[in-house]
Amino acid sequence: MNTTVIRALTVLFGVNLVATLIxxxxxxxxxxxxxxxxxxxxxxxxxxxxxxxxxxxAGFWLFLKNHPMLAAYFTYIYCALNFVVLGHYTASRLNGPVSEYGMAIHLAIFAEVLTALALLLYVGRLHWRLRRRGPTER
Structure with missing residues (x-):
């Protein structure tokens, strides 16, 4: 992996990690x-x-160790698990109206979702490009 890709992945994973932890x-x-x-x-x-x-x-580490195809699959699972936070809004789970959430809760949820989406889109694009090149050019 070139340094530009690693730098972008570091930023995307890092920003998502911060949003997730918050x-x-x-x-x-x-x-x-x-x-x-x-x-x-x-x-x-x-x-x-x-x-x-x-x-x-695991996904980030595999990118660093130059195993981008496997890293992409771990990252897809990670992003999907990030999207589980949208479950806060499913009607079947709500015991109260969404309006009972404070603004900080909405911001934390959407920050996690948006950063996961950015990571997912970047990794998906990277994965697609790697698959098009073929195994000898990776």
């Missing part, structure tokens, strides 16, 4: 402020975060 820290610290999580315990949230981060760290 959202999950807020989730744990202010669990009662999330009307859709009344029966969730902090360890449920932290366990999910740990599993999700394993995929992200």
């Amino acid at each position: 959202h999950y820290a807020d989730n744990v610290a202010r669990l009662n402020a999330y009307p859709d999580l009344p029966t969730t315990a902090p360890w449920h949230i932290l366990s999910f975060l740990a599993i999700m981060l394993l995929f992200g760290i």
Whole structure:
């Protein structure tokens, strides 16, 4: 992988990591402020975060070790797990109206989703370009 790609991946993973950690820290610290999580315990949230981060760290590490195809698949899973935060808005899980969320909650959720989307699009484009080149040109 060239340094421009590694630099872009570092920024995208880093920004997403910050957004993700802010959202999950807020989730744990202010669990009662999330009307859709009344029966969730902090360890449920932290366990999910740990599993999700394993995929992200593995994906990033595989990019650094020049295994971009496998790295892309780990990153796709990581991004998909980031999108799970949209579950806060599903009607079947809500015990209260979305309007009960404070603005900070909406911002944390959307920051995580948007940064995951940016990472997903970049990695998808990179993956597509690598597949077109063929195995000998990677």
